[in-house]
Amino acid sequence: MSEPKITVLDDAQSVYVHAAEEIAHFAGEDICTHAEFTIALSGGSTPAAVYELLATRFKLSVDWKEVQFFWGDERCVPPDHELSNYAMANRTLLSHLALRPEQVHRMRGELAPEDAARAYEEELKGVFSLGDGEFPRFGLVLLGLGGNRHTLSLFPGDKAAIEECERMVVPVDVDATPRKRISFTPSVANHAQRAMFIATGKEKAEAVRDVIEGPRDPMKFPAQIIQPSDGELIWLLDKDAASLLSGRGST
Numbered sequence: 001m002s003e004p005k006i007t008v009l010d011d012a013q014s015v016y017v018h019a020a021e022e023i024a025h026f027a028g029e030d031i032c033t034h035a036e037f038t039i040a041l042s043g044g045s046t047p048a049a050v051y052e053l054l055a056t057r058f059k060l061s062v063d064w065k066e067v068q069f070f071w072g073d074e075r076c077v078p079p080d081h082e083l084s085n086y087a088m089a090n091r092t093l094l095s096h097l098a099l100r101p102e103q104v105h106r107m108r109g110e111l112a113p114e115d116a117a118r119a120y121e122e123e124l125k126g127v128f129s130l131g132d133g134e135f136p137r138f139g140l141v142l143l144g145l146g147g148n149r150h151t152l153s154l155f156p157g158d159k160a161a162i163e164e165c166e167r168m169v170v171p172v173d174v175d176a177t178p179r180k181r182i183s184f185t186p187s188v189a190n191h192a193q194r195a196m197f198i199a200t201g202k203e204k205a206e207a208v209r210d211v212i213e214g215p216r217d218p219m220k221f222p223a224q225i226i227q228p229s230d231g232e233l234i235w236l237l238d239k240d241a242a243s244l245l246s247g248r249g250s251t
């Protein structure tokens with residue numbers, strides 16, 4: 001378990017550009033070494049700008065036909081719903097890339113939560129050829145940080161989801177809209193080659209400080225549970241989001 005690599009950039013736009021650069025770099029590395037790049041996209045609003053950069057300025061920097069797209073969590077809504085993480089990624093990135101349908105592994109938010117979770121576990125088992133008790137090793141799990149210190153859809157106090165050790169994907173009922181979601185369990189992110197948080201803005205500063213420098217309490221600060229056992233933990237922050245860190249990270 002390596003120490004987090006914290007990069008602090010002047011402003012949000014610089015973070016988005018750096019994140020897109022890093023993703024393109026990771027994709028190139030993995031496609032070169034094992035012929036494909038597997039990425040689990042995050043939802044929310046922060047990554048949208050990164051996805052738009054990947055679809056435009058960095059479009060020619062990645063051999064997109066060798067990329068497999070997944071999601072770390074999804075809201076239990078149809079794929080064309082305004083709150084769907086798939087819909088946001090499709091609008092900002094996927095629809096611009098001429099992908100083969102089999103490259104996009106959508107969490108089926110339209111199903112009942114438990115059915116959607118089980119279906120995605122079967123999808124992961126098939127794509128990664130997993131045996132019982134095995135976890136996928138993603139090239140990159142992209143992560144956001146909620147102001148309440150959640151990540152994926154692992155929310156404070158959700159003991160069942162935060163402490164889940166066997167399952168890969170679980171249904172959750174969270175204190176946000178919409179309540180019903182499905183989420184990777186910590187084990188999936190912690191088996192990744194790289195887990196990368198992106199957080200910007202003053203409103204995230206307290207959450208960033210608590211998760212990175214606060215007392216270890218994943219029940220209160222769920223994002224702390226993300227600690228890849230044999231992979232890199234990366235934080236990309238702007239100065240506002242990093243403003244309460246004592247170490248301030250590298251710039």
Ligand code: 6PG
Pocket residue numbers: 042043044045046047073074075085143144145146147150151152153
């Ligand atoms: C989701 C995300 C969630 C997100 C955080 C931060 O489905 O909402 O997966 O974990 O990353 O809530 O969201 P923002 O980037 O919009 O602040």
